[in-house]
Structure formats: C-alpha cells, structure tokens
Amino acid sequence: MxxxxxxxxxxxxxxxxxxxxxxxxxxxxxxxxxxxxxxxxxxxxxxxxxxxxxxxxxxxxxxxxxxxxxxxxxxxxxxxxIGLVPQAPALLPWLTVLQNVSLAGRVNPGAGRRRAAIEDLEERTTGTGPDMRELLRMAGLGEAMDKLPAQLSGGMQQRAAIVRAFGLRPxxxxxxxxxxxxxxxxxxxxxxxxxxxxxxxxxxxxxxxxxxxxxxxxxxxxxxxxxxxxxxxxxxxxxxxxxxxxxxxxxxxxxxxxxxxxxxxxxxxxxxxxx
The missing domain is CATH 3.40.50.300 (P-loop containing nucleotide triphosphate hydrolases)
Structure with missing residues (x-):
C-alpha cells in the first residue's frame, strides 16, 4: 500500500x-x-x-x-x-543566483536521495551542474544566473527561492x-x-x-x-x-x-x- x-x-x-x-x-x-x-x-x-x-x-x-x-x-x-518556501525569499546577498540555489545542495548532500531511489534515477547534481541551470532556465532566470539578489526584482528573487527548494528534490x-x-x-x-x-x-x-x-x-x-x-x-x-x-x-x-x-x-x- x-x-x-x-x-x-x-x-x-x-x-x-x-x-x-x-x-x-x-x-x-x-x-x-x-x-x-x-x-x-x-x-x-x-x-x-x-x-x-x-x-x-x-x-x-x-x-x-x-x-x-x-x-x-x-x-x-x-x-x-521536506522543503520550505517562506513568504520572503531569504537569498544571501553576497552570492549570485546560481550560487544561492546551489548552496543548499552542497550543505545538504543527502537531499533528494529518497526520491532518486524510488524513481530509480541518478541523483540530481547538487553543485553548479546542468540540473540547477536547467531549473533556473525553466523559471525564466537563465539570463540572471550570475546576478546578485540586489540586481533582481522581488518576483525574480522569489523565483530563485522556488528553484532552490525544488532543486533539493524534497x-x-x-x-x-x-x-x-x-x-x-x-x-x-x-x-x-x-x-x-x-x-x-x-x-x-x-x-x-x-x-x-x-x-x-x-x-x-x-x-x-x-x-x-x-x-x-x-x-x-x-x-x-x-x-x-x-x-x-x-x-x-x-x-x-x-x-x-x-x-x-x-x-x-x-x-x-x-x-
């Protein structure tokens, strides 16, 4: 069951x-x-x-x-x-968008393993590999990967926070x-x-x-x-x-x-x- x-x-x-x-x-x-x-x-x-x-x-x-x-x-x-997306994006201001969404994977290396095993798939890259870049492109942030949070609108910052959460494959x-x-x-x-x-x-x-x-x-x-x-x-x-x-x-x-x-x-x- x-x-x-x-x-x-x-x-x-x-x-x-x-x-x-x-x-x-x-x-x-x-x-x-x-x-x-x-x-x-x-x-x-x-x-x-x-x-x-x-x-x-x-x-x-x-x-x-x-x-x-x-x-x-x-x-x-x-x-x-479990992944959590709060009301505020809470991005680190000194890191780029790509670094922000990739950091969570580096400090949580076990994230996503259960889903990968169940789906019989390889684990998603948790560094700066193509999977995070692909998710950013899907979220309309392909041209903003190397920008700092202060250079983004509020909507773009929240997109980055959502990609960060999905990228961990909770x-x-x-x-x-x-x-x-x-x-x-x-x-x-x-x-x-x-x-x-x-x-x-x-x-x-x-x-x-x-x-x-x-x-x-x-x-x-x-x-x-x-x-x-x-x-x-x-x-x-x-x-x-x-x-x-x-x-x-x-x-x-x-x-x-x-x-x-x-x-x-x-x-x-x-x-x-x-x-």
Whole structure:
C-alpha cells in the first residue's frame, strides 16, 4: 500500500493557557497523496500557516499525529524529505543566483536521495551542474544566473527561492504564501513558472494562499479552513485538465470552481459568526 505523503490525524494546537488560551487548530484531519498539489485557503486566523508549521516540524502538535511519508516531521526533516518556501525569499546577498540555489545542495548532500531511489534515477547534481541551470532556465532566470539578489526584482528573487527548494528534490514542498507580496501580473507569471516546475518534477506541494483564483488554478485539491477554532470545513477536488496556462482563466469550469470555493468560505464565516 502506498504511504501518504502527508497525514494529519485529529490534530489540535493551542497557544497560551487558561482563559486567554487560543485554539489555533482543532481536530484537523488531512491526507495528501504523493505528487499532488494541495492548497490551504481561508481567512486570517484560520490556522493555515500553523498547520504548515506543524507539517514542517517547526512546532509540535498538542494532540493528534502528523506524519510525512510515514515518519514524524522531525524524522522527515532529518532525512531531508521536506522543503520550505517562506513568504520572503531569504537569498544571501553576497552570492549570485546560481550560487544561492546551489548552496543548499552542497550543505545538504543527502537531499533528494529518497526520491532518486524510488524513481530509480541518478541523483540530481547538487553543485553548479546542468540540473540547477536547467531549473533556473525553466523559471525564466537563465539570463540572471550570475546576478546578485540586489540586481533582481522581488518576483525574480522569489523565483530563485522556488528553484532552490525544488532543486533539493524534497518529497514534500511546503509553500507559505510565496506570492503574497507581489503584484497581480508578477504573481500570475510566477504561477506559470511554478506549475512548469511542478509538472516536470511532480513534487508533493502543500501551498498556503488567500487567493481563491490562485488556489483553483494551481491545485488538485483545495482545502477550505475556518477560524475560531482553526479547522477544515471542506475539501474540494479540482477536476481541471493539466497543464494549466493563462487560458484557464477564460474557462467556464474554472469560474464555477472559484464560485464553489467562495461559497464554502462564506458559509464557513457564517458558521463562525453564529457560534
């Protein structure tokens, strides 16, 4: 039987204690199969980023269980199974783009071995070899490899951060609103390039977003969350053909899924206000 890429079982997370305690997550259940792109969407305070941090092993759950390919998040991190793309690109300013994306592989020489073994492929080059260069070209950074981060736009810096994460070939890639600080045009351009990379590598992705259209466009599954307490209120499978390009925005079925996700979000808010 295939092991789930991510499994969250009856998880509860509380910050603080006593009367001031805040329940960030309550009785959260989620299963993500290998190679799927899953988005978490919901209003601020619904626990999206908290759930991502639990899967990343950055915080423990107070109750319940989190597994990444059958092991704890701490074990998954030690085995280099998890990659993380935060909101800010966090590139080293004194290194070029190529050096930045290659550095992670040099300091994590074990990264990607599990996927390579499973796929019966040779390990990807973790230095400055052709694989990192190829990924940079796929992300539209072929002409920027030798530039410093300060010479790049915010969108280009975030592309480099995404390439850095994919280049390590993690089994699970966690992305915490990576496009939230970007303008709409740049955001859609980066969506294109992220989907190109994902179509090529088929890494399992757990993606946090506030954007309904972004969630529908990118995902195999959209997980709708609600606050007070943070919980999952619906799981919507997105049955749209891939690859997904800009023409998808013109498709009636795309807008039907947008309407469905918005309806579920509004319903969740009404349930919260009535509680």
């Amino acid at each position: 295939t092991t789930s890429a991510v499994r969250v079982d009856a998880v509860r997370k509380v910050y603080g204690s006593g009367p001031s305690a805040m329940v960030a997550l309550d009785d959260v259940e989620l299963t993500i199969e290998p190679g799927k792109f899953v988005s978490l969407i919901g209003p601020s305070g619904c626990g999206k980023s908290t759930l991502l941090r639990l899967v990343a092993g950055l915080e423990p759950a107070d109750r319940g269980d989190v597994r990444v390919h059958g092991v704890t998040p701490a074990q998954a991190c030690a085995a280099k199974l 089994d699970v890639l966690l992305m915490d609103e990576p496009f939230s600080a970007l303008d709409e045009f740049t955001r859609e351009s980066l969506q294109d390039q992220l989907l190109d990379l994902w179509d090529e590598l088929r890494t399992t992705v757990l993606f946090v977003t506030h954007s309904v259209s972004e969630a529908v466009r990118m995902s195999d599954t959209v997980v709708v969350m609600a606050p007070r307490p943070g919980r999952i209120v619906d799981v919507i499978d997105i049955d749209l053909p891939r690859p997904r390009n800009q023409r998808l925005f013109e498709a009636q079925r795309f807008h039907e899924y947008e309407d469905l996700v918005r309806t579920r979000l509004h319903s969740a808010w009404r349930m919260t206000d009535a509680a």
